[in-house]
Amino acid sequence: PDAVAEAISQDQPTDEAKLPDSAPAPEARPKPQPQPAQAESAKAPDRKDAERPVKEASSKKKSDEKQFNADEITALLDKQKPSGGGAKRSTQQASLGGEKDQGQKLSKSEQGALEDQLKGCWSIPAGLEGAENFVAVIQFNLNASGKLDGRPNVEKSSGNPQFDASAVRAVQKCDMAGLQVPAGKQDIWNDVEVTFDPRAMFGL
Secondary structure (H helix, E strand, C coil): CHHHHHHHHHHCCCCCCCCCCCCCCCCCCCCCCCCCCHHHHCCCCCHHHHHHHHHHHHHHHHHHHHHHHHHHHHHHHHHHCCCCCCCCCCCCEECCCCCCCCCCCCCHHHHHHHHHHHHHHCCCCCCCCCHHHCCEEEEECECCCCCECCCCEEEECCCCHHHHHHHHHHHHHHHHHCCCCCCCCHHHHCCEEEEECHHHHHCC
16 A cells, blocks of 8 residues: 555656746737728819810810801802803893993993884873873893894883883884894893883983
């Protein structure tokens, strides 16, 4: 028994394990600095910079509209320009009280000669009341030979069919007798308007 007790005593540690007086304090770790939000790190676009493309687009649109309007107006003006070809319509109005608008005009002697011819061919209907106050404009065309080309037209009526018809007959009558017209002024005789005014022709 003594040997067993001795063996047991040898197996036990002689010194008791000493516990530390106090546990070591945990090391203080620095608090992590808050990271700036990624949204904040990216600088928000300047409002002026954001508005600039819109303004530039609006300005470009207005510029394009102005250019379109200018081009459109130019195209319209080009369409309105008279073409170089085509026959010219004379606005010559052989006097008998009328004005001549054409660049090439009748001389006073030529005008007087035409007036005398038409006066001699015109007969105002007898008994036509107020005939001295009537005025009719007759338009007719003459060919290169001075002959009537087509029927005379009443360009401006006097308001009295009998008076208008008498003026038309005067032109036809003179044509049959042969109108004397000067050569070299075909552009005038090609389209003539004659004012039949009794007061100017007969002094009524």
